Amino acid sequence: MKGDQRIDRRFAELAAAGRKALIPFVTAGDPDPEQVVPLLHALVGAGADLIELGVPFSDPMADGPVIQRSSERALARGVNLAQVLEWVRVFREGDQETPIVLMGYLNPVECFGAARFARACASAGVDGVLLVDCPLEESAPYRSALDAVGVHQILLAAPTTRGARREALARAARGFLYYVAFAGVTGADRLDPVALAEELADWRRLLAVPLAVGFGIKTAGDAAAVAAHADAVVVGSALVETLSRADEPVAAAAAFLRPLRAALDARSDAAAGLPA
Amino acid sequence: MSTQVLAPERAESTSGESGRFGPYGGRYVAETLIAPLEELWEAYLRFRDDPSFRAELERDLADYVGRPSPLYHAERLSRENGGAQILLKREDLNHTGAHKINNTVGQALLAKRMGKRRIIAETGAGQHGVATATVAARLGLRCVVYMGALDVERQKPNVYRMRLLGAEVVPVESGSKTLKDALNEALRDWVSNVSDTFYLIGTVAGPHPYPTIVRDFNAVIGREARAQMLARFQRLPDAVVACVGGGSNAIGIFHAFLADEGVALYGAEAAGEGLSTGRHAASLVAGRPGVLHGAMSYLLCDEDGQVKETHSISAGLDYPGVGPEHAWLKDSGRAQYLGVSDEEALEAFHRLARTEGILAALESSHAVALALRLARELPRDAMILVNLSGRGDKDVNTIARLEGLVL
Ligand SMILES: Cc1ncc(COP(=O)(O)O)c(C=O)c1O
Numbered sequence: 053m054k055g056d057q058r059i060d061r062r063f064a065e066l067a068a069a070g071r072k073a074l075i076p077f078v079t080a081g082d083p084d085p086e087q088v089v090p091l092l093h094a095l096v097g098a099g100a101d102l103i104e105l106g107v108p109f110s111d112p113m114a115d116g117p118v119i120q121r122s123s124e125r126a127l128a129r130g131v132n133l134a135q136v137l138e139w140v141r142v143f144r145e146g147d148q149e150t151p152i153v154l155m156g157y158l159n160p161v162e163c164f165g166a167a168r169f170a171r172a173c174a175s176a177g178v179d180g181v182l183l184v185d186c187p188l189e190e191s192a193p194y195r196s197a198l199d200a201v202g203v204h205q206i207l208l209a210a211p212t213t214r215g216a217r218r219e220a221l222a223r224a225a226r227g228f229l230y231y232v233a234f235a236g237v238t239g240a241d242r243l244d245p246v247a248l249a250e251e252l253a254d255w256r257r258l259l260a261v262p263l264a265v266g267f268g269i270k271t272a273g274d275a276a277a278v279a280a281h282a283d284a285v286v287v288g289s290a291l292v293e294t295l296s297r298a299d300e301p302v303a304a305a306a307a308f309l310r311p312l313r314a315a316l317d318a319r320s321d322a323a324a325g326l327p328a
Numbered sequence: 329m330s331t332q333v334l335a336p337e338r339a340e341s342t343s344g345e346s347g348r349f350g351p352y353g354g355r356y357v358a359e360t361l362i363a364p365l366e367e368l369w370e371a372y373l374r375f376r377d378d379p380s381f382r383a384e385l386e387r388d389l390a391d392y393v394g395r396p397s398p399l400y401h402a403e404r405l406s407r408e409n410g411g412a413q414i415l416l417k418r419e420d421l422n423h424t425g426a427h428k429i430n431n432t433v434g435q436a437l438l439a440k441r442m443g444k445r446r447i448i449a450e451t452g453a454g455q456h457g458v459a460t461a462t463v464a465a466r467l468g469l470r471c472v473v474y475m476g477a478l479d480v481e482r483q484k485p486n487v488y489r490m491r492l493l494g495a496e497v498v499p500v501e502s503g504s505k506t507l508k509d510a511l512n513e514a515l516r517d518w519v520s521n522v523s524d525t526f527y528l529i530g531t532v533a534g535p536h537p538y539p540t541i542v543r544d545f546n547a548v549i550g551r552e553a554r555a556q557m558l559a560r561f562q563r564l565p566d567a568v569v570a571c572v573g574g575g576s577n578a579i580g581i582f583h584a585f586l587a588d589e590g591v592a593l594y595g596a597e598a599a600g601e602g603l604s605t606g607r608h609a610a611s612l613v614a615g616r617p618g619v620l621h622g623a624m625s626y627l628l629c630d631e632d633g634q635v636k637e638t639h640s641i642s643a644g645l646d647y648p649g650v651g652p653e654h655a656w657l658k659d660s661g662r663a664q665y666l667g668v669s670d671e672e673a674l675e676a677f678h679r680l681a682r683t684e685g686i687l688a689a690l691e692s693s694h695a696v697a698l699a700l701r702l703a704r705e706l707p708r709d710a711m712i713l714v715n716l717s718g719r720g721d722k723d724v725n726t727i728a729r730l731e732g733l734v735l
Contacts, residue, residue: 110503110634111620113512114358114519120502132632158356158619160633185356185619212363212522235360236520 058151058179059204059227062101063262063283070324072279072316074099075264076309077155077288079106079122080139081131083301088139089146090302091295096150098306099313104182104286107136107156114184116239118289122296133160133169137176144177153180153206153227158194166197174201180227182206188217188224199226211235211251222258228284229259233267239289243268245277252281272315279316287312344543347536350659352652355535357622361515364522369537371442376544381437388433389548392466393423395430397549399556399713404683405700412703412710414696415565417553417581419717420688426718427546427577428459432528434545436463439526446470446525450514452479452507452573453643453691454486455718456530461495469526471495474513476506479643486722504637507647511621531574532651535622539651546580553713554584565713567592567702571694572612572665573644575651577717582663592664595654596698598640599667609638611650612658612665625652641670641726642690644718668694676700677720677727689718690726 066073076095080088095103108126112119140152154173161169161183173181181198183191188207195205204227212235213221221229231252234242248265256263265278266286275285291308298304347353355365375381389395400416419427432449439447447464449471451457457473464471473490477499480487490497503509511534518527532539532546550568557564568585570578572595585591600608608614611626618627620635628636628648640646657663673690676697680686688696692715699714706712720727728735 110629111508111512113515113621116516117502124503127634132634134632159627159629159635162618163616163629163631163633184358185622187355187357187359187362189362190354190356208359210358210360210363212360214363217362232358232360235522237516240520 057202057204058149059102059153062151063228066101066283071320072282073101073262073264073284074275074309074313074316075102075104075284075286076100076291077104077106077286078295078305079108079119079126079292080136081108081126081129082122082292083125083295083298085129085131087302089142091305092143093146094302094306095309096147098309100150100309102151102153102284104153104155104288105136105140107133107154107160109157109160112157114237116237116289118239118293122292133164137172137178140178141176151179152177153182154178155182156184158183158186161194166194170197170201170203173198173203178203180204180206182208182230184208188221206230208232209255218258222255222260225259225261228262228264229255230286231255231263231265231282233265233269233278236267238267240268243274245274248278249281272311275312276315276319279319285316344536344540344653349539349653349656352617352623352625352655353536353539354624355622356619356624357535358519360519360522361535364518365535365537371438372537372541375438375441381441385434385437388437389430393429393433394421395548396552396556397421399553399560402680402684405680406703408683409700409703411708412566412706412712413708414699414703415711415713416686416716417549417713419549419577419715420686420692420719424459424462425721426455426459426689427549427580427715428456428530429462430548430580431530431542431545431576432456432459432463435526435528435541436467436469439469439528440467442526444524444526446472446521447528448472448474448514448517448525449528449530450474450507450510451530452476452510452646453722454479454483454490455644455722457490457495457497458486458493460528460530461490461493464495465493472517473497474500474510474517476504476510477501478505479507479510483643485725506637508620508635508649515621531576532579532653533574533621533623533625533649539623539653542576543579543583543653546576547583549577549580549715550582550584553581557713561711563711564588564591565711566590566706567594568713569594569596569695569699569702570715571596571645571691571717572650572654573647573691574649575654577715579651579653581713581715582657586662593657593662594698594702595663595665596668596694597665598642598645598694599669600639600641602669603667607639608667609640609646609648610667611648612654613667617655620649623652625655626650626658641673642694642723644689644691645694666698668697672697674727674730686716687720688716689720690723692717
């Protein structure tokens with residue numbers, strides 16, 4: 053299975069090379085529904101190892117204002133789940149390697165139908181699905197549908213996750229575990245990489261899959277600092293905000309991501325004793 | 329009245345102890361909120377059975393809320409309407425003017441015992457916000473109320489009332505700028521302040537354990553009404569009718585009657601400008617199962633799963649979701665839910681005002697309208713119990729505006 057699951061394969065390659073994964077998040081269809089696929093390719097070109105593609109929802113209760121507004125703009129342009137899957141399919145024609153994780157809320161999936169959604173993900177070339185409002189206890193019906201077609205359901209862990217629940221999450225995690233860096237919403241200014249270190253070390257001892265960290269990572273410095281204690285970093289609001297202000301979003305995406313890539317690589321080169 | 333303040337246990341399918349009502353309910357929330365929801369449930373289970381908590385709650389309900397609320401036989405209204413007798417459970421006479429205070433008094437005591445110093449709430453019309461600001465003032469807790477920016481504009485007197493009570497009212501500018509967005513924003517606040525903050529939800533919606541806790545605190549309505557019916561008429565009503573926004577006043581009056589098979593239960597949903605116009609808020613009548621605000625229940629959303637904007641003349645019913653226990657009562661057939669239009673509700677408002685001298689809340693006027701409709705099909709010796717969930721003072725401006733007046 054490992055061989056043909058793109059997420060597992062990508063993390064295995066990164067581990068072998070001693071590199072950290074950079075995972076940008078963009079909302080599908082924002083800022084420009086016409087440029088989604090070029091935008092995804094540009095992210096890969098600028099150093100993305102995996103991509104989280106946001107499925108817009110009317111009530112994004114775990115998101116801060118930047119992603120809320122991004123979601124509203126995408127919906128106003130008529131973006132829906134079927135359209136997002138179609139963009140992934142077209143992206144796959146040009147890129148068979150980079151894993152795509154859909155990130156969103158449960159209701160659009162529920163309305164699409166869990167089994168139909170899982171099949172559509174597999175045939176479009178989606179590799180993972182992260183449903184923000186679907187914690188472990190509620191995940192069984194979606195997970196079994198996704199498992200059946202080889203798509204990973206990505207689970208979240210948080211600073212409030214304690215005790216036996218940690219072990220249960222660690223056991224259930226597939227692909228990677230997404231650790232939410234602080235109790236809060238996306239894009240908040242509450243990241244404290246130093247305070248995170250111990251927590252992340254605990255998680256890595258528990259986990260058989262890679263550990264990704266997201267929420268509040270905005271700069272190359274943040275990315276490098278967090279990556280010291282994790283296998284992957286997710287950058288969302290800062291990128292989405294940049295794109296929303298850019299005249300040329302595709303170029304702006306690449307320009308935003310390159311310094312983060314460089315900072316992560318400098319870190320792993322240094323760790324491997326290579327000259328910077 | 330009864331010394332049993334909290335709801336007695338029922339069959340597992342509707343008890344909510346497991347967080348499920350049939351397939352509905354659950355905890356569809358971000359991982360960060362699982363631990364505080366668990367903490368709340370454990371605290372609730374502990375205090376629910378604690379004699380000192382129960383005594384304090386009972387005292388507050390009597391001396392502060394003004395319970396028991398009267399059961400009133402609306403004889404003139406019944407006579408003019410024809411058919412069954414209509415009995416009103418007068419929740420409008422509670423402190424702050426609605427059933428909402430039953431829940432806020434209970435949850436605030438819980439917050440205090442859990443050592444939380446800050447209370448947050450969402451509000452639509454402002455009734456729950458006022459009821460929350462009220463109990464927060466009394467207990468000396470900080471209070472922040474989220475309210476859609478559109479509702480802040482529509483409900484200025486209640487916004488001012490909350491501020492007079494010392495609460496901070498935060499207008500919510502996202503989404504449709506109404507109640508559902510206020511709920512989203514309250515959840516965002518909670519996720520960011522889990523350690524010191526108590527989220528005081530205003531209805532039987534939201535993730536487990538809220539639908540169970542809010543129901544239990546409102547179940548006093550039905551328990552009193554059932555005892556009052558027996559004491560006064562030596563019989564139970566043939567039907568119980570309540571309006572359904574999120575569903576708290578309805579579940580509050582239904583619950584004591586669930587096991588009484590001869591008592592029909594009816595929920596009045598806001599049919600707005602008519603179900604066929606799409607401008608309504610009738611989630612049970614016209615929605616489909618889905619997930620919003622932490623629970624699986626009936627929901628008004630489009631085919632892509634995006635939540636729809638709703639419409640009702642009454643801000644308190646203007647919500648696209650509904651509590652999960654109602655979804656289960658509907659599917660199981662134990663309760664029936666029917667739409668009542670803006671126009672019908674307004675007409676019932678005026679009839680109650682003119683025949684009985686009672687200005688009902690526009691929300692409650694939906695229940696009155698449905699009761700009048702049902703009564704006409706029943707004999708004169710039949711009895712319909714209506715939850716008059718709130719008083720209409722807050723709606724006077726809205727009604728004047730509809731009639732072309734500016735006060
Ligand atoms: C008087 C009154 N009745 C009913 C409602 C609807 O809420 P619920 O369905 O939770 O009782 C409200 C909500 O604001 C209200 O103020």
